Amino acid sequence: MLAFLTQRLLQIIPTLIIVSMLIFGLQQLLPGDPALIMAGEERDPKVLAEIREQYKLDQPIPVQYLYWVKGVLTGNLGESMRLKSSVSSLVAEKLPVTLQLAFMALLIAIGVGIPAGIVSAVKKETLWDYGANLFALWGLSTPNFWLGILMIFLFSVTLGWLPASGYVRLGEDWKASFATTIMPAFVLGNALAAVLMRHTRSAMLQAMGTDYVRTARAKGLHEHRVVLKHALRNAMTPVITLLALDFGTLLSGAVLTEQIFSIPGFGKLIVDSVFNRDYAVVQGVVLVTASIYISLNLLADVAYVLVNPRLRG
């Protein structure tokens, strides 16, 4: 286990170097001049030159990259051109918001998707199965922005139960925080629940047809035990991979949902920064997201080994 972990940890270093180069390189492909965009309507050549000099935009790209890497290695992710605040402080401010949203969405997705998948597999080709499939189809084909706006109209404008948008920090008022995040978490979790249901269903169907399940039944084990202890445990391996990957996607992919509900998280920050060509923020946020993504993959690998002892080598 230790050797496995060390090996996987060592693999992270080259991955991060390549990721950092990709982030920096791809961003340079974006059309548009950051100084010009920052200036907006105030397009004075002298001021533009000062901005380019101040943010080293007048330097060759490899030099800019080295400056950035040097900063990252010393814990400095740079400064936002648009807001003048440090990228680290922006990340520290936004990460908990998106984490909270992602966790809530994940809980909703797990709570709905996995049981629905199990029921659908166990009660194959019954009304339960058709119902669960219909739900999955609905979840997958409903666009986030549309569902979001419909929910706002129903729960905020018509019924007046929940705030239409905005965010309250958990530490500030947990009830208000829950009220502001439940709708976006549901919107985010909805599609993921559908995907989880489909994956759990197919993995469970496969597991239910295996010899060891037949053996377990032949031994006279209770059906609950067969399903939950024998079939589900084996069926969970691909589902865990999916969960780890999707949690990463939730962190960076809540873009539309955060925009609609005005949740000041990572997604909103990255969209605004891309449109404003605020390179330092985009780089910082993507690097942090990539690191989290890589760590989650590592955790998924560890989880496989824990769930499936055969992989322990």
Added chain:
Amino acid sequence: MKKLALSLALTAAMAGSAMAQTNLRIGLAEDPDVLDPSLARTYVGRIVFASICDKLFDIDEKLAIVPQLALSHESSPDGKAVTIKLRSNVKFHDGESFDAEAAKYSLDRHLTMKGSFRKPDLGSVDKVEVVDPLTIKLSLKAPFSPLLAQLTDRAGMMVSPKAAEAAGDKFGLKPVCAGPYKFVERVQQDRIVVEKFADYWNKDQVFIDKITYLPIVDGTVRLANLRSGSLDLIERVLATDIKSVRDNPKLKLSKAVSLGYMGLTINLSNGAKANTPLAKDARVRQAFDLAIDRDAINQVVFNGEFVPGNQWVNPQNPYYQEKYPVPKRDVAKAKALLKDAGVTGPIALDFMVPNGPETRAVAEVVQSMVAEVGFDLKIRVTEFATSLKQSEQGDYQVYLIGWSGRSDPDGNSYSFQVCGQPQNTNGYCDKDVDAAHAEARSRSAVADRKKAYEKVAAKVLTEGAIKYIYHTQVLVAHTDRLDGYKQMPDGLVRVTGLKLK
């Protein structure tokens, strides 16, 4: 017993005053940039500044310049010096006094700070001198009548020298000015909170205790928040939502014709793409202009709510040239002009359009109108930031682009129409126009300046690179609990005098 009654009454009064804490929640269409008057450049940022940073001068509903932190001004006979008397007993939010030294410090900071976007605004100022504790003198390089108008915006905002010195270029993270509200906190992309400043020079006109600015990008969601009571006022209501605001008895709509314009910029001489009959021949440009039905655009895309226009200022502006009214569509005349110019067959043109539902709709209407005359516009929807860069590079033939507008006509025209100016990416250059602009800058009487602009209009409206098509309305919706709201043409939300029932 008396004591008990008294203490009960006191408790009730205290509870009453605690309950009376009023919070005005304003929904913004974007997240403002840095809140430093020298470094800021977004329109939405100016809405927030309106509550925290007072300026030397302000504008009224009719665009007249009125004193704010200044009391009066006087120009020297040669127009090369402006003496400004300052208001006394004004305090900054950190308790420091506002005086001539502080005003000089603020103006010098705008002029010299690295990356200050106010440098071009105050480019005519040679030096700022303190005459006495409440008087400053601005010496100019040349007479420049739009200067006072510049001082009604960010270039006229005064900052506390002590706070600005201490914070350096981080001043915008916690701005300290002399406005009716002082900065409390900002969570990027979430909220900006300001609270009533007890020592404000005009505190009798400040009735609301706290203002929270909340950026909500989506127009539909912004309105939903207003309707559900989560917001009290929203800016930039979509033209298509006007009806639903009017139909709601609990909401009020305030509007004013904006200072800016929307126009079609034609690439005349910037790069290889300028090689078109439209760029080369003024008659072809006139034909293009005559093919457009400005009123129909307004009716079709904006339900008739905006204002058709043909000049860089709107028809209600004192500088509008009545001699050149909005032209009616005339297809026959347009075709005749094209024939005169020797143009045969449709003229294919690359039409760059920044992405947005309203801009796309306008582009499609224009495309079908000019097609009838013989122009084949190929719409190329482009992300806004990319379109800016491409316009600099001359990578367009026609560009649908607007300007947010300034209170002085100079701010809407000089940089776009004078040879080699930063906003003149179309390559238009005419010495007579340049001379007329210089004359308008050197005169101070409205009538004299209007005459100078007439010369500009005579040339620019027929031969120029920009075909002005309409002026948007500043649309603000608010709850009927808000009293005293007046919409200013600059679109900013002035917060003094407002009451929340």
